[in-house]
Amino acid sequence: MSAPLLTLTLNPAIDQTVTLEHLAPGAVHRALASRSDAGGKGVNVAGCLADWGLPVAVTGVLGADNAAPFAALFQAKGIADRFIRVAGLTRTNLKLLDRHSGDTTDVNLAGLTVTQGVFEAARARLLDGAGPGRLVVLAGSLPGGLSPDTYADLTRRLKSRGARLVLDASGPALSAALAAGPDALPEVVKPNRHELEEWAGRSLPTLAEVHAAALDLHARGIPLVVVSLGSEGALFLTAEAALHAHPPAIDVASTVGAGDALVAGLVAGLHAGADLADTARLALAFAAGKLTLAGANLPARAEVERLAAAVRITHL
Template sequence: MIITVTLNPAMDKTLIIDDFKLGTVNRTSDIRYDIGGKGVNVSKVLKNFGIDSLAIGFLGGTWKVSFEHELDKRGINHQFIDINASTRTNTKVVDTKNNIYTDINEAGPEISKAELDEFIALYTEKCSEGDIVVLSGGIPSSLPKDIYGTLISIAKSKGALTILDAEGELLANGLKEKPFAIKPNNHELSLLFNEELDNVEKIIESCDKIREQGIDNILVSMGSEGAVYITKEKTFFAKGIKVPVRSTVGAGDSMVAALVYSIVNKLDAKNTLIFAQGCGAATVTLEGTEACKLEQVESMILKVKENIEEV
C-alpha cells in the first residue's frame, strides 16, 4: 500500500490576475480552488498514474467536507483525523502579463495532543511491511519539529519504505532516521548546508555527504535548471526543458509521485530521473495545483531523454 501523509493540508485558492499591482485594487480574470498540501498532491498524481494510495493527516472546519468530497470524487482513499481547528487556505496569485507567481500560505491549525495521539495510532496501525510511505510538506507550529523522524522510525519498524520531502528542521531531523529516499529542491538543500549550492557539482557534493549518513536515494529538483538523481550506484543529471509555465505549484510533489511510481514499476536510476523530470515539466504547464496525467508526462519523455547524462 502507498500511504501519503499531509499534516498541514490546504485549500489552494488560485487567483488569475492579468497585471497584478501592490497597493491597489486588482480584479481577477479567473479563480479556481484545488485541494492541496504536498501529500494530497502526491495522491492526486498517483491516482492519475493508476496507483491507489491512502491519504491521511488532519482536516477540520469549513474545508473538511469539501476535501473529503473531492477525494471521494477522485477515487482516492482517505482517513484524516477530524480536528477542532480549521484547515488553512493558501492563496496563489498568478500574474499572466508579467509571468510572476506569488504564494501566500497560512500557518495552519492548532493540533491538540489528543488529536496528534489519535493520528499516531492510526498511522502505526496502517503502516505494514512493503508499504511506501510519503512524508511531505510543512507542519502546523503546534506539532513537534521531529515529527517526521518519529514517523519514519515507526514506518521502518513495520518494514515500510519512506520518502521524505521537507525543509529546514523538518528535513534535518528526518534525516537522522535515514529514510529510503528524500526529495529536496536546491534551495532546501542550500538551507540544510547553510551555503549557496548554485551548480550541479556542489549539489552532488552535498548529496554525497547525505549519502554518508546512510541515505542512498536523493532526488534534487532545480526548477528550470533541471534535476539530479543520486543513488548508491550512479548519479544522473537532467537539464531543464522549455515548456509554457502556467503554475509552479505541485511540480515537486509530482516528482515525489514519480519516485513512488518508479519504485512500484522497478525503474532503474536513469529512467527514474527521466520520468521524474517529465512529471515536473508536465505539471508546470497546468493551472493551479492540477495533477499531471500519465499521457502528459509521456509527451515530455523524449525531450528529457535528449537532455540527460550520467555524472
C-alpha cells in the same frame, strides 16, 4: 488500509490561486481568474499518483468546518480517505500567479494547532497502513503543537514495520529528520535547491555545488537524494550514479504543485521498480505534465509518457 502507496499531510491547505496580469507590490490589482484546490504536499502527491492509475491512501489532520473540498477531491480521484477530522478550519494558502512572468508568489497561513491526542490518532492511522515494502510519503510543514523531530520519530516507527520512506520537508523538520540515527533515516529525501542550501548552511549557485551537497547528504545514510532545481530539472543521486534530468520544453499554465508532482513521479518509479534514469524521466514528466494544468493534476497517461521520452539525462 490496502493501498500500496500512502501519504501523510499534517498541515494541509486549500490553495487559492489568483491570476494577475502583473504583480506589482503596493498596487491595486484586478484578478483575471481565481480557483481553489484542496491541497497540501501529501494531498497533491496522492492526487497525481491517482491520476497515473495507482491506488493510494491519504491521512493526516483536516479541519472539519471546510473539509468538503478534500472529500470531493478524494472521491473524484478514487483516493482512500483516512484523514482525522477536528473542529476548526483547514488553512487557506494564497498563490498569486503573475501571468506576465509566470512566477507564483506564495502567502502561506498558519494551520490548525494539533494536540497530542489528535496527532496520536493520526499516527495510529498512518502506522496501521504501513507494512513491509509499502511506500509512505511524509510531506509538508508541521502544524503548531508538534515538535521538529516529528518526522524523525515517524520514520523510525514506520521503518520498524518494514515501510519505505520518502521525505519532502524543509526547515527544522528536515534538519531534525536528517540528524536522526540510521534507524530513523528515510530511503529518499527530495529538497529543492533552497531547502538544500538551508541544510548545508551555504549558497549552492552551481550544479557542481548542489552535487557536492547532495553527496554530503547521501553520506549521512540517505540511499536516494533528489534535488529539484526548478526550470533546470532535478539531480538524482545514489551510491551507484548521479544524474541530472533536464525537463522537456512546455507551455507553463501553473507552477502550483509542480514539486509535489515530481515527488509523485519519483514514487511511481520506485513503486514500479524502475532504474534510476527511468525514475528520473518519470519524475520530470509528472512535473512537466502538471505544469501544463491548473491544480495538482496530470494530463493523460500518453502525454506523460511522451514527456518522459523527451527528458534528457546527463550523467555527472
